Every structure is written in C-alpha cells, then in structure tokens.
Amino acid sequence: MTPPNLSAHFWQNHSGEFIALWTSGELAYALFDTGLITTSLEDGTYPALSPKHPGAAWFEKLGQDLNGHKASGVTHANTAIEHFLSPNGTAPWPEFRPAPGDGVHQMAVGPIHAGIIEPGHFRFSIIGEKVLKLEARLGYTHKGTLALMRGKSPRNAARFAARISGDATVAHSLAFAHATEAALGLTPPPRAVHLRAVMAELERMANHTSDIGAIAGDAGFAFLDARFAWHRESLCAAASAAFGHRLMMDMVIPGGIAGDIKTGGADAIRRTLDALETELPGLTRVFEDYASLQDRLVGTGHIGTHLAARYAAGGVTGRASGRQTDARINPGYAPYELMELSVPVETEGDVAARVKIRLAELAESYRMIRTLLNHLPDGQIALAPPATSGMGLGVAESFRGPVWHWLNIDTGLITDIFLADASTLHWPLVEHAACTSIIADFPLINKSVNASYSGVDL
Amino acid sequence: MVWSTLAQHLLTKPRAPREAGHSTAAALAERLQNLSNEKLGRSLAIRHVDAGSCNGCELELRAIQNMVYDLTQYGLSFTPSPRHADVLLITGVAARNMAEALRQTRAAMPDPVFTIAVGDCAVDGGVFKGSPAITGGADSILTVDLMISGCPPTPGQIIDGLLSLIEAHTGGK
Structure with missing residues (x-):
C-alpha cells in the first residue's frame, strides 16, 4: 500500500470526511473516509487542514508535540500533550480566554476529578449556572506509547495497543491486528475472527451497561446504576470465565487470538446474556x-447533526446525532458481513438519544454473540506474522466509535505507528455540548460521550 | 386482584443469579469479620488519583463498589476530598504531567496517610517502564506503603490488598 502524494493545493482541498492526521519521516498523512493521502514536509512543515476540517486541530497540535512538525496556517494556539514542565516538575497554565460579557467568570475543574476517572483539566466560562465556553486541557496521562511501540515486532507491540485505552482494549488490539495483517498480507483463521467478534461485542456490552447506569446514577437514579453495574459485573465475570481476563486484555493479537474459548465459557456468556435480556425491558421502561x-x-448536551457531521463523529455520539455510521459495516471487516448488523440512529443529539443508542446496541450485540457462539468454526486460532515488510491501516469499532491504527513494518519490526481513538474527534464535541446546558449537567454530558483521556494522550 | 398481582410478580420477576465473584466476596467478608478494627474503627476513606493509567484500573475500582463486591461493607469508601481521606490510592504510571497534581493531593491530606499503588503501572511503570514520558511507578514520586499488582488487578485482589493494609495496622490476626 502506497498512498498518493499530493501537492499542497490538492492536500488542502481533498474532499471527504476527515478522520486523522499525523506525520512520519518526510511525509504528513491524512486519513479521510475516501482514503489515505500524503504530502511532503517542507522544512518540517505542512499545510494545515484545521481551517477546513476543525477535527484536524488536535492532530496538528499532537504532530507538533510529538515530532516537532508544524502545520502552517493554523488558528489554534495551545498544545495537545506538551505541558512545558520546568525542572522542578511544575508547569505554567496555558492562557484560557474567558467568554466575553459582564459577570462571566471562569471555573477550573481538574486534572483530578471527584469521581474515579482519568485526569484532565476543564476550564468553564460561566454566567450564573449557564456554561458559555469550555476548554479541555488534556495530556496528563501521556505515557509515550507510540515511541515504545517502534522497533518492536507486532506481537510485542500488541501489549501497548491493548493499553491505549483500557475500556476499549479489545477494539484497539483488534485495530492494531487489522493494521498488521493488512501490512503483512496475513489472513487470520476463521475461528479467531469469530472469537474476536465475540470479545468485541462483550466489551461493547460491558461498557454500554456501565455507561447507561452511570448516566442514570448521575441523574439520581441509584437503582438503575446498581442494576446496570451488576450486569456489567456479570459480563466481566463471563469474559473471565471464557477468555481468562475480565477485560479480555492481550487476547486479540496480530494473526489471531492468544487463547481459545475455555470449556464452559460459551455457556457462562449465554447465561449472562439471558439475565440481561430478561431484565432489560423493565430497566428501559424506567428511562421512558x-x-x-x-x-x-x-x-441536555445537544450536539446538532450539522456539528456532528463537521467533526465526522462516529460511534454512539455520531449515531445519536443522525449519522448512519459504523466501522463494522463501512469500511467493514470480518465477520460482520455475515451478521446482518442493524445500526440504530437517532437525530435528537442529546444525552437521552445517546442512552437510546446504547440500549439499542445492547440488544444487537447479544443477538450477534449468540449467533457467533452457535456457529463457531473449528480450526486454528492464530498464525505467526511473517518477518516481512509493508504499510497497513486497520480499523475496529470500539464501544465509543471507530479506532484507527496505521503502521509501517520493515522486516518484521515496526518502524512507525500512529493511532487515532474516536475520542480525538469527540472531545471538541464535548466542549460544544457543554455550552448548551448548565454546569450541573456537565457530568451527564461528559459521561454520555465518554471520551477517553488515555486514548488521546497516548 | 391482590393475589393475581402477587402471583404475577412471583412469576415474572425471578431473582437474578448472583454468581459473579460471589464466593470471593463472601470469603473476603468473612476475613473482615475475623478482624479487630480498634485503630481504624472499621472506617477508612480513600482518595483515588489516576497518575497516568489506561483507565483499566479505574474500571476495576468502580467494580469494587458494585453490589457484588460492595466496598462499603468493609468500612471502606471513596471520598472526593483529599481532606477527608486516610488512604491515597494511586493508579497508572507516574506520568511526568501528573507529578505535580499528585504531590499537591498528598500535601492536602491530613497525616497519617497510607499510600497504595494499584496495578502494575503504579507498582513499577508496568509495560511503560523506561518511557521518557514517565518517571516509573508511584514510588518515584511518593513513598508507597502497599502495592497491589495486576493488569488490572481483579476486584477481589484489590479488596484483598486493602484488607491486608487494615490487618497490618491493627496487628490483625
């Protein structure tokens, strides 16, 4: 695979929905739904895409912070992950401009939050209770993951892919495996493909149940939180019984899967699905x-269809704002072409719509898991990746949206890699959505999108 | 009418099976009952700080509060304020960008403070060991009293570790 190299003009005017941007070696890469394009770096700079595609802004900042490559013609100032630490470990605050107006004041939240979540700083401009502006400062969990993956074999680097974002560990491992397999021309065995899908759907259900419960809990419905948390726990226990790990970390590897489903694992999963299916209608009725x-x-937390389209929002956030999009179908990957997957879409774009999408996806996931478990092909579960060379692009639909992995392999070792979690395009939408509601609704809005911090800090 | 409603309820709402991790939870509860809690009075407030995790450990910290593991039955609870906390529970690598916030949290807590590192990353940096963006595990920033390893540790392992801390400080059996 060699993506087309475009001149600055064609690079900037490429049409399509923007997905990701990164730099590597002497090239800048941009991924659109219409394909991957490149342009040559000149003195370490390339023409910015953010004036036309606002979602590119974070990627441009990241490219500068990670590789020192500048985007020319940018309108944004702050950095993505660079905090400019002084030798004693302290860092200056960036400039947060408050929204204009009399009586507007700023409210600072984080990096450490009240609940058990990841660190990030939110700076609100508020008047009374009304939020006028929100700026998120991230980068606190930056671990240098991409640099650690370079120079390793795909099988060794898979451990890092599994830890990009722990709640989407299966999806990230899967996207990484897809990218490696595309680069090396490897087709994983059918049994592995089926079991990967079982794991991916289990992960989706575990996250959706806990997200739905947490949203209800934040709105004062502790009963719903408790019941959905119980189902999440059952799903994790079933995953552990079937695959040996509650989050199924390190199970999906390039070439296949790391271990076969255990004896009794399929029944443990089925029992859990049955219990959820029995209780779900009653729990859904409480919402209604x-x-x-x-x-x-x-x-609450309204994200309009136009805004969602402008940022090419995927996953639950995109589908709740009228976007018929799902990486399992488009571009699609095995075995979903066999599953007759139906993608729920809502147009309201509020927290309620995002809950509705999650509830609908739960039913779709347990239907697919049952089908997959009933028709598991026999055979091997993994093939060894050959020590050859190539460039590969892979995608998987995580519970929050598509995750993309791109890598370059030279005689069996990764020379460069980039990956984009769906959260990168969702954080700006959280900033917009917060401004449609009062400050007390922000936890609901944040949970309803549930963007990953670790997934964008890398 | 009453009887038909009652019959309907009995028929349509079977009690959900509580099989998820039940035996572990029961064993842990038994251990606590055998414990003398003179010094801590069965109450310990925990302030959690993510110093650079992948959010896997956070998922399991949330899980220890669900109705299967029910952390509060052991007298343990999470608190938003470091001022109210007895335990500083750290997850994730010691990311350079989080070091200052972590130190400030510790400084805001009244002594004595028990510091616990949960998960392989907090223990020694885990798979991210050696990255220039981190300084290692939690003990590269603060003195750590207890380490609970695992990637992520299961809810049972986390509660087990927390109870060990209580045992150690009560001269427990």
Missing part, C-alpha cells in the same frame, strides 16, 4: 416512564 429522569436527559 420517569419524568424526572427524562427532564435531566432530554435536550
């Missing part, structure tokens, strides 16, 4: 019946 819950969720 209680005015006080509806009052908190409907109209």
Whole structure:
C-alpha cells in the first residue's frame, strides 16, 4: 500500500470526511473516509487542514508535540500533550480566554476529578449556572506509547495497543491486528475472527451497561446504576470465565487470538446474556416512564447533526446525532458481513438519544454473540506474522466509535505507528455540548460521550 | 386482584443469579469479620488519583463498589476530598504531567496517610517502564506503603490488598 502524494493545493482541498492526521519521516498523512493521502514536509512543515476540517486541530497540535512538525496556517494556539514542565516538575497554565460579557467568570475543574476517572483539566466560562465556553486541557496521562511501540515486532507491540485505552482494549488490539495483517498480507483463521467478534461485542456490552447506569446514577437514579453495574459485573465475570481476563486484555493479537474459548465459557456468556435480556425491558421502561429522569436527559448536551457531521463523529455520539455510521459495516471487516448488523440512529443529539443508542446496541450485540457462539468454526486460532515488510491501516469499532491504527513494518519490526481513538474527534464535541446546558449537567454530558483521556494522550 | 398481582410478580420477576465473584466476596467478608478494627474503627476513606493509567484500573475500582463486591461493607469508601481521606490510592504510571497534581493531593491530606499503588503501572511503570514520558511507578514520586499488582488487578485482589493494609495496622490476626 502506497498512498498518493499530493501537492499542497490538492492536500488542502481533498474532499471527504476527515478522520486523522499525523506525520512520519518526510511525509504528513491524512486519513479521510475516501482514503489515505500524503504530502511532503517542507522544512518540517505542512499545510494545515484545521481551517477546513476543525477535527484536524488536535492532530496538528499532537504532530507538533510529538515530532516537532508544524502545520502552517493554523488558528489554534495551545498544545495537545506538551505541558512545558520546568525542572522542578511544575508547569505554567496555558492562557484560557474567558467568554466575553459582564459577570462571566471562569471555573477550573481538574486534572483530578471527584469521581474515579482519568485526569484532565476543564476550564468553564460561566454566567450564573449557564456554561458559555469550555476548554479541555488534556495530556496528563501521556505515557509515550507510540515511541515504545517502534522497533518492536507486532506481537510485542500488541501489549501497548491493548493499553491505549483500557475500556476499549479489545477494539484497539483488534485495530492494531487489522493494521498488521493488512501490512503483512496475513489472513487470520476463521475461528479467531469469530472469537474476536465475540470479545468485541462483550466489551461493547460491558461498557454500554456501565455507561447507561452511570448516566442514570448521575441523574439520581441509584437503582438503575446498581442494576446496570451488576450486569456489567456479570459480563466481566463471563469474559473471565471464557477468555481468562475480565477485560479480555492481550487476547486479540496480530494473526489471531492468544487463547481459545475455555470449556464452559460459551455457556457462562449465554447465561449472562439471558439475565440481561430478561431484565432489560423493565430497566428501559424506567428511562421512558420517569419524568424526572427524562427532564435531566432530554435536550441536555445537544450536539446538532450539522456539528456532528463537521467533526465526522462516529460511534454512539455520531449515531445519536443522525449519522448512519459504523466501522463494522463501512469500511467493514470480518465477520460482520455475515451478521446482518442493524445500526440504530437517532437525530435528537442529546444525552437521552445517546442512552437510546446504547440500549439499542445492547440488544444487537447479544443477538450477534449468540449467533457467533452457535456457529463457531473449528480450526486454528492464530498464525505467526511473517518477518516481512509493508504499510497497513486497520480499523475496529470500539464501544465509543471507530479506532484507527496505521503502521509501517520493515522486516518484521515496526518502524512507525500512529493511532487515532474516536475520542480525538469527540472531545471538541464535548466542549460544544457543554455550552448548551448548565454546569450541573456537565457530568451527564461528559459521561454520555465518554471520551477517553488515555486514548488521546497516548 | 391482590393475589393475581402477587402471583404475577412471583412469576415474572425471578431473582437474578448472583454468581459473579460471589464466593470471593463472601470469603473476603468473612476475613473482615475475623478482624479487630480498634485503630481504624472499621472506617477508612480513600482518595483515588489516576497518575497516568489506561483507565483499566479505574474500571476495576468502580467494580469494587458494585453490589457484588460492595466496598462499603468493609468500612471502606471513596471520598472526593483529599481532606477527608486516610488512604491515597494511586493508579497508572507516574506520568511526568501528573507529578505535580499528585504531590499537591498528598500535601492536602491530613497525616497519617497510607499510600497504595494499584496495578502494575503504579507498582513499577508496568509495560511503560523506561518511557521518557514517565518517571516509573508511584514510588518515584511518593513513598508507597502497599502495592497491589495486576493488569488490572481483579476486584477481589484489590479488596484483598486493602484488607491486608487494615490487618497490618491493627496487628490483625
């Protein structure tokens, strides 16, 4: 695979939905839904894409912070992960410009939050309770993951791919495996492909159940939180019984999977799905019946269809804002072409819509897991990746949206890699959505999008 | 009417099986009952700080609060304020960008403070060991009293570790 090298003019005017941008060696790469393109770096700079595609801004900052490559013609100032630490470990605050107006004040939250979540700083401009502006400062969990993956074989680097974002460990491992397999021309055995899908759907269900519960819990419905947390726990226990790890970390590897499903594992999964299916209609009814819950969720954290399209939002966030998009279908990967997957879409774009999408996806996931378990092909579970060379691009639909991995392999070792979690395009949408509601609704909005911090800090 | 409603309820709402990790939770509860808690009075407030994790450990920290593991039955609970906390629980690598925030959290806590590193990353940097963006595990920033390894440790392992801390400080059996 050799992507086309475009002149600055054609690079900037390439049409399509923007997905990701990165630099490597002497080239800048941009991934659109229409394909991968490159342009040559001149003195370490390339023409910015953010004036036309606002989602590119974070990637441009990241390219500068990681590789020192500048985008020319940018309008954004702050950095992505660079905090300019002084030798004693302290860092200056970047300039946060408050929204204009009388009586507007700033509210600083984080990097450490009240709950058990990842670190990130939020700077709100508020007047009374109304949020006028939100800026997120991330980069706190930067671990240098991409640099650690370079120079390693795909099998060794898979351990890092599994730890990009722990809640989407299967999806990231899968996207990494897809990229490696594309680069090396490897086709994993059918049994591995089926079991990968079982794991990916289990992961989706575990995250959706806990997200739905957490949103309801934030709106004061502790009962729903408790019940959904119980189902999440059952799903993790079933994953452990079937694959030996509660989050199924390190199970998906380039060439296949690391271990076969255990004896009794399929039944443990089926029992869990049955219990959820039995209780789900009752729990869904609580969402529909209680005015006080509806009052908190409907109209809150609105992301319009136009805004979602401008950022090419994927996953739950995109589908709740009218975008019929799912990486399992488009571009698609095995075995979903056999699954007759139906993709739920809502147009309201609020927290309630994102809950509805999650509820609908739960039903779709347990249907597919049952089908997959009933028709597991026999045979091997993994092939060894050959020590050859190539460039590969891989995608997997995580519970929050598509994750893309790109890599270059030279005689069996990774020379360069980049990856984009769906959260990178979702964080700007969180910033926009916060401004449609009052400050007290921000936890609901943040949870309803559930963007990863680790997944963008890398 | 009453009887038909009652019958309907009995028929349509079977009690969900509590099989998830139940035996581990039961064993842990038994251990606590055998414990003398003179010094801590069965109450310990935990302030959690993610110093650079992949969020896997956070998922399991949330899981120890669900109704299967039910952390509060052991007198343990999470608190948002470091001022109210007895335990500083750290997950993730010691990311350079989080070092200052972590030190400030420790400084805001009243002594004595028990510091616990949860997960392989907090223990020694885990798979990220040697990265220039991190300084290693939690003990590269603060003195750590207890380490709970695992990637991520299971809820049972985390509660087991927390109870060990109580045992150690009560001269427990």
